[in-house]
Structures are given as structure tokens and as C-alpha cells.
Amino acid sequence: MIRVFRIILGIAVFLVLFTPLGAESAAFPDPLPGEFVFYRDHTWKEPAWTGFLRYDESTYAGMLLIPSSGTRVSILFRGEVSGDEFVLTGQKIITKITNDDVPAVNYLMRLIESLHVWKAAASRSGLVSTDSDRSPLLPPRVRTVQTSDMFGGDINLTHAAEIPVFGLQSLVSSNDKPLLVLERHGMIRPGHDTDFFAFEPKAPAKSGKNVALEKNPVRQEFLVDGLRVPLDGQWSAVAENTFFLGDTAMLVIDSIDTAQAGIPADTLYLDLVRFFSRSTRTVWADPGKTRGTGTAERFLVENVFFDSETGLANRDIKLCLPESDGSRVQIISLTVGEAAYKAHQAYFDALLSGISK
Numbered sequence: 323m324i325r326v327f328r329i330i331l332g333i334a335v336f337l338v339l340f341t342p343l344g345a346e347s348a349a350f351p352d353p354l355p356g357e358f359v360f361y362r363d364h365t366w367k368e369p370a371w372t373g374f375l376r377y378d379e380s381t382y383a384g385m386l387l388i389p390s391s392g393t394r395v396s397i398l399f400r401g402e403v404s405g406d407e408f409v410l411t412g413q414k415i416i417t418k419i420t421n422d423d424v425p426a427v428n429y430l431m432r433l434i435e436s437l438h439v440w441k442a443a444a445s446r447s448g449l450v451s452t453d454s455d456r457s458p459l460l461p462p463r464v465r466t467v468q469t470s471d472m473f474g475g476d477i478n479l480t481h482a483a484e485i486p487v488f489g490l491q492s493l494v495s496s497n498d499k500p501l502l503v504l505e506r507h508g509m510i511r512p513g514h515d516t517d518f519f520a521f522e523p524k525a526p527a528k529s530g531k532n533v534a535l536e537k538n539p540v541r542q543e544f545l546v547d548g549l550r551v552p553l554d555g556q557w558s559a560v561a562e563n564t565f566f567l568g569d570t571a572m573l574v575i576d577s578i579d580t581a582q583a584g585i586p587a588d589t590l591y592l593d594l595v596r597f598f599s600r601s602t603r604t605v606w607a608d609p610g611k612t613r614g615t616g617t618a619e620r621f622l623v624e625n626v627f628f629d630s631e632t633g634l635a636n637r638d639i640k641l642c643l644p645e646s647d648g649s650r651v652q653i654i655s656l657t658v659g660e661a662a663y664k665a666h667q668a669y670f671d672a673l674l675s676g677i678s679k
Contacts, residue, residue: 350441350444350445350481350483350489351483351589351592351596353376353486353487353488354376354486354509355376355377355378356375356376356377356509356510356511356512357375357376357486357487357507357508357509358373358374358375358376358486358487358507358508358509358510358517358518359373359374359485359486359487359488359490359504359506359507360372360373360504360505360506360507360521361373361490361502361503361504361505362500362502362503362504362505363386363501363502364499364500364501364502364503365429365473365501365502366388368388368389368390368391369388369389369390369523370386370387370388370393371386371387371505371521371523372384372385372386372387372430372433372502373385373387373506373518373521374434374437374487374488375487375510375515375518376486376487379403380400380401380402380403381398381399381400382398382399382401382434383396383397383398383399383515383518383519384396384397384399384430384433384434385397385430385518385519385521386426386429386430387521387522387523388426389523391422393422393423393426394417395415395417395419395423395426395427395430396415396416396417396519397413397414397415397416397427397430397431398413398414398416399412399413399431399434400412400413401434403438405442406438406439406442406443407435407438407439408434408435408437408438408439409435410431410434410435413431415427429472432472433472436470436472437488437490438488439468440466440468440479440481440488440490441481441488441489441490443466443468444464444466444479444481444489445464447464447465447466450462450463450464450465451463451464451465451480455613456614457591457614457615457616457621459591459592459614459616459617459618459621460482460483460484460591460592460595460614461482461483461592463480463481463482463491464480464481464482465478465479465480465481466478466479466481467479473493473495473501474495475495475496476495476496477493477494477495477496477501478493478494478495478496478498479492479493480492480493483592484592484595484596484599484612485504485507485609486507486508486509486596487507490502490504491504491609492504504609504610505523505524505609506521506524506601506606506607506609507599507600507601507607507609508600508601508602508606508607509600509602510603511602511603514603516603517602517603520603522630524606524628524630525630525633527628527633527634527635527660528632528633528634528635529661530634530635530659530660530661530662531659531661531662532661532662532665533568533570533662533665533666535556535666535669536554536555536556539554539555539556540554540555541553541554541555542554542555544559544565546562546563546575547563547575547577547652548652548679549575549643549652549654549677549678549679550677550678550679551565551573551575551654551677552673552676552677553565553573553673556568557573563575563576567658570658570659570662571656571657571658571659571662571670572655572656572657572658573654573655573656573673574654574655575652575653575654575655576652576653576655577650577651577652577653578650578651578653579649579650580644580648580649580650580651581649587648590644590648590651591614591618591621591642594623594640594642594651595612595614595623598623598625598638598640599612599623599625601627604629604630604631605627605628605629605630606627606628606630607625607626607627607628607638608625608626608627608628611624611625611626612624612625613625616642618644619643619644620641620642620643621641621642622639622640622641622642622674623639623640623642624637624638624639624640625637625638625639626638626660634659634660635659635660636657636658636659636660637656637657637658637659637660637663637670638655638656638657639655639656639657639670639674640653640654640655641653641654641655641656641674641677643679654674654677656670656673656674658670
């Protein structure tokens with residue numbers, strides 16, 4: 323059976339794990355304890371990945387991984403925020419290193435300081451992007467130009483509000499050469515920072531199996547929590563709000579009390595995008611495939627999650643229907659194997675579009 327439970331069950335524990343976002347600025351909310359980011363780092367000769375984990379505003383972890391050389395350097399940082407700067411007051415290397423790893427240590431120390439400065443500059447910048455592929459419900463991306471000796475001169479940075487920790491989505495050189503490109507972001511489980519330190523690059527996803535759907539299945543309609551859900555005879559109800567399409571797809575209807583979760587109405591869409599796109603240690607979203615569409619009354623949050631234990635990719639789509647008074651959001655979660663979704667996209671998209679109050 324398709325392993326979708328870890329993605330879907332996130333809704334059931336939303337009220338337990340969700341922490342309302344503070345407003346550092348209109349564009350970039352404060353990062354939350356336990357959030358992390360990993361970037362494909364093109365500044366090294368061999369394929370490399372650089373990541374940061376935020377414990378609190380004064381404590382971070384940094385890691386650089388270069389698989390071909392066996393380099394894995396992990397450092398704990400302590401510092402103080404002074405204006406736009408993060409001033410290091412201490413650091414502790416928590417992995418065994420050699421003299422060959424000294425450049426990696428120095429690189430992480432300089433980079434964590436720079437990332438704070440760049441985010442502060444982006445939060446004040448008026449140079450927003452009007453990307454055609456970006457939902458108007460999200461704050462616009464912010465593009466800035468900085469000068470960095472570490473990266474050889476002028477660099478172009480793109481920040482986005484839904485990216486945690488530093489908000490950085492990508493960093494490229496003045497001649498458009500990628501230097502840092504976001505590959506994963508998420509949140510560790512409380513007390514499990516190994517979710518961060520055990521990072522491994524994603525292996526190529528297996529294609530998964532396709533399925534043959536009936537051409538003219540018998541239509542049936544379910545009424546769940548005031549919603550009309552048009553399914554067909556290929557689906558089976560395993561609970562009042564949960565349906566399976568064999569071992570190919572799963573549909574769950576749930577809801578979130580916005581007041582109880584502490585979600586302000588003006589950041590509802592941003593908060594849900596951040597939450598539903600989080601990666602864990604074994605299941606992570608491809609940030610390049612995160613999509614948001616719709617209106618304030620009916621919107622979608624779409625991700626492709628890679629399951630490291632099975633090697634398969636799953637398409638995860640959240641249809642969000644806020645109540646008119648903003649007190650609650652109904653969430654319809656469709657999770658389907660990526661191969662099956664691509665082969666029958668029209669079928670699954672029509673299913674979601676047919677759900678109504």
C-alpha cells in the first residue's frame with residue numbers, strides 16, 4: 323500500500339506542533355525553534371550540501387557534507403543579534419575533523435553571519451518580484467544584490483517568506499551561476515536533532531507503479547463535515563472522513579481551528595504553506611515543486627514528497643476551505659503516488675475541483 327500516512331497524519335497533530343509565526347517583518351516571519359534548511363552548495367569542487375538548524379535566536383547548528391571526500395563537518399554556534407548582524411560568541415565542533423576540514427569550518431562560520439545580514443537587507447528591500455508562477459496569496463519574493471568576498475564579488479539573492487530560518491531560496495553569482503540552491507527545509511521532532519545531523523542527499527526517485535482506472539465508474543457522493551465529496555466505486559471508505567483508492571491514493575477530510583492554532587487571518591495562507599511543505603528526516607518535499615493556487619476562499623497547497631525508505635515520490639495536495647468568519651479551515655488531503663498522478667492528473671484534479679459545500 324502507498325505509504326502516505328506520515329504526510330496525512332500531520333493534520334491530526336497540527337494543533338500540537340504548530341507554533342504561530344511572529345512577524346519579524348511583513349515579508350519574513352520569525353523562524354521557529356527546530357526549523358532547518360539544506361542547500362545544494364555549488365561553491366565546492368565536488369557535490370556538497372550545506373545546512374543550518376535553528377534552536378533559538380542565539381543558538382544554531384551548521385553542517386557541511388561532501389559525500390565524495392567523506393567530509394561531514396557539524397558545528398554548534400552561539401551568538402548575539404546586534405542590529406542586522408549575528409555576532410558569534412562561541413562555537414563547538416561536534417564531529418571529528420582533520421586539517422583538511424579547516425576550510426569547511428571557516429566557511430560555515432562566515433556563512434552563518436552573512437545569512438543574517440542578507441535576510442535583514444531583504445526584509446527592508448522594496449525590490450520585490452512579480453513571478454508569474456507565484457500565488458498572489460503569498461508575499462512576493464524579494465531579490466537583492468550583495469557583495470561577498472566569500473563568493474567572489476557581487477551575488478544575487480532571492481528570499482521567500484515560506485522558506486524557514488533565513489528565508490533564502492537561492493544565491494547565484496553575477497553571471498547567473500548557481501552557488502546555493504534550496505534543496506530541503508523542515509522541522510526536527512522535539513529532542514531529535516539527529517533529524518538534521520543525519521541528513522543524506524536524496525537518491526533518484528523510483529518511478530512507482532501506474533494503475534489502470536475504470537473508464538466509466540459508478541458515481542457516488544459522500545457528505546463529510548458539510549462537504550459534498552464526489553467519488554466513484556473505485557474508492558472505499560475506511561472511516562467517516564477517510565477514503566482509499568486501492569493502494570494508489572488516499573483522501574482525508576479534516577479541519578483546523580484557527581483560533582486554537584493561533585493563526586492570524588492575514589497570514590493564513592503563508593502559515594499553511596510553511597506547515598504543509600515541511601520535511602522530516604525520512605520524508606521530504608522538493609521545494610522546487612511546491613505550488614500554491616486559488617483564492618482566499620478556496621486554495622491549494624501542492625507538494626511532491628520523497629520517501630527515503632521506499633525511494634518513491636508521492637504527490638500531496640491540500641485543498642483548503644476557510645470558513646467565512648475565519649474561525650476554521652477545512653482541509654481535504656489527497657495523497658497519490660507520483661507515477662499514478664502524472665498518468666491520471668485530470669482524474670485527480672477533477673475529484674478535488676468537484677468537492678463543494
